[in-house]
Amino acid sequence: MPDLYGFTPTNAGRGLIASLLAGETLTITRAMVGSGKPDSLEAMAALTDLVAPVAQATSTTPVRTEDAISLTVEYRSDMNGGLQEGFAINEYGLFAKTDESAETLIFYGCLGDHPQWVYPYSPGVAPDVRDYPVKIQISSEVNVQIDYHADAFITAEEAAALLESMVQNAAGADILEITVPADAWALADAEGEEETDFPYCAEVAADAIRASHYPVVTIHPDALDTAFxxxxxxxxxxxxxxxxxxxxxxxxxxxxxxxLLQSRSGGGAAAGGGSDYVLPPATQTTLGGVMVGENIHVTDDGKISVEDIPEPATDEEIRDIVSGSFASDAE
Structure with missing residues (x-):
């Protein structure tokens, strides 16, 4: 079976869009994600529903560019009351209708042999979020609108603000804005890499990155189509x-x-949790840990104080002590 990694307007979707007259409105009724996969490219285009639909998703508001509309389908584990059991997203679809037609699957995407697992939602924990690009060619005279409130979608700016708030509550984390240039890519095997399903690689340099970091990368919406x-x-x-x-x-x-660059300690793991992170010793240029020495007192709530340190005897006091000792021996 081929690796059906990609997306396409469906046959029914093409027919619906082609039948629209000038001034008519195409209403997007819902977005769905599922766990199935069609048998072939021909079967993908012929679909009228997802192979194995699981949950309703949401999307951005459609953006028109000449004779095409673009949007992003998004699924979050906190939608629809919260995901109770995890599942692997392997497909997504967009449904639409007109005033004269029934609801139709107009666009279908498949992740092929690379499904994305979504974890169950836990209150108080950031939801699992998955974004998928959609681009549909339509007539410039056709209006497009959505029939649901896109309340689960956040913009790139909102995502950055969310990450910033996460950093404030996480130890050893930092945020970077990066760009992977199109000319930075090269064949991995040309650089001595083992052969994989992903033959091209690229590196982005930044002084703040360390091998001990756990990186969480969020591709900006305007680059999702290129990435996909x-x-x-x-x-x-x-x-x-x-x-x-x-x-x-x-x-x-x-x-x-x-x-989001987060230390492998997880920023709040309980003691004995199996973390492989080791706090480095503090130096003049590196923040790190220090050992508490003598005459330093630390309370249970972390307050540090210096205990009274005996002052060394003066030369005169030492002479008095020594002379007194010899005088006692003479007696």
Missing amino acids: RAGLCPAVQAEDGALRFWARRWPAGDLAATV
Whole structure:
């Protein structure tokens, strides 16, 4: 079975859009995500519903560019009352209708052999979020609107603000705004890499990155379509001074992203939780840990105080002590 990694308007969707007259409105009724996969490209285009629908998603408001509309389908684990059991997203679809037609699956996307697992929602924990690009060619005279409130979608600016608030409550974390240039990619095997399903790699340099970091990368919405078409690998490797990315195909443009660099300690793991993070010793240029020495008192709530330190005897006091000792021996 081929790796059906990609997206396409459905046959029924093309027919619906082609039948629209000038001034008519195409209403997007819902977005869905599922766990299935069609058998072939022909079967993908012929679908009238997801192969194995699981949950309703949401989307951005459609943006028109000449004779096409673009939007992003988003699923969050806190939608629909909160996801109770985790599942692997392997497909997504967009449904629409007109005043004269029934609801139709007009667009279908599949992640092929690379499904994305979504964890159950836990109150008080940031939800699992998955974004997928949609681009549909339509007549410039056709109006497009959505029939639901896109309340689960956040913009790139809002995502950056959310990450900033997360950093305030997480130890050893930092935020970077990066761009993976289109000309930074190269064949991985040309650099001595092992052969993988993602033959292209690129590195982005930044002094703040360390190999001990756990990087969380959020691709900006305007770069999602480029990332999806290139088959960007969901895994990112942190090295001292750089982040390494992989892709199935050479990306056609730059990829802008926000990166959350978090220490592998997890920023709040309980003692004995198995963390591999070790606090470095403090130096004049590096923040780190120090050992509490003698005459330093630390209370249970972390307050430090210096205990009374005996002052050394003066030369005169030492002479008096010594002379007194010899005088006692003489007696």
